[in-house]
Amino acid sequence: MAGRYYYDPDLIEALNEQMREIATLTQSMTEEFVDGLAPTVRWPGTEGDFAEKAGPQERKERQFAKDTMFSIRDAVVSVTDAMQSQIDMVKHRRDTNVEGIDQVNSTIDPNGMSGGDAGHGRR
Known part of the structure; x- marks a missing residue:
């Protein structure tokens, strides 16, 4: 694999916060x-030929517009939540690994692995 992989969870979290503001x-x-x-509900009228013909189509288009707006809102919120979940997972993994490295490092001494001079260290 060529190149280098770099992930800065704090930077991604800051960008995700901007997405959260967009979601709001x-x-x-x-x-x-x-x-x-709401105020446009009666625009096609309530009686007569035009109201009968235009009313159902207008209601259908109104509902479609509402559904579209709700879908956009839900999509932005979902992306933001999913990204936060990934950030939390990466931070947890990083913290767990750093903790494990610290534990291993604390068991190593100049004479070998946590056992003093057992004949395995350098002299």
Whole structure:
């Protein structure tokens, strides 16, 4: 494998926090959008030919627009949550490995592995 792999969980977490802010904005936009739709419910009318023909299509399009907004919001939130899960996993793995290395290093002495001079160390 060529190249070098580098992962900075703190940097990724900072970027993920920006995504979280976007998710919050998306939530607000969705709520404002749905609230903005409410006054338009009667625009096609409630009686007559046009209302009968346009009403069902308008309701269908209104629901489609709402569903789209909710889907976008849910997608942004899901991506943010998934990324945080990955960041937490990497941090846990890193911390566990560093702890293991520290434990091994603490058992090594100049004369060999935690046993004093057992004839295996250098003199």
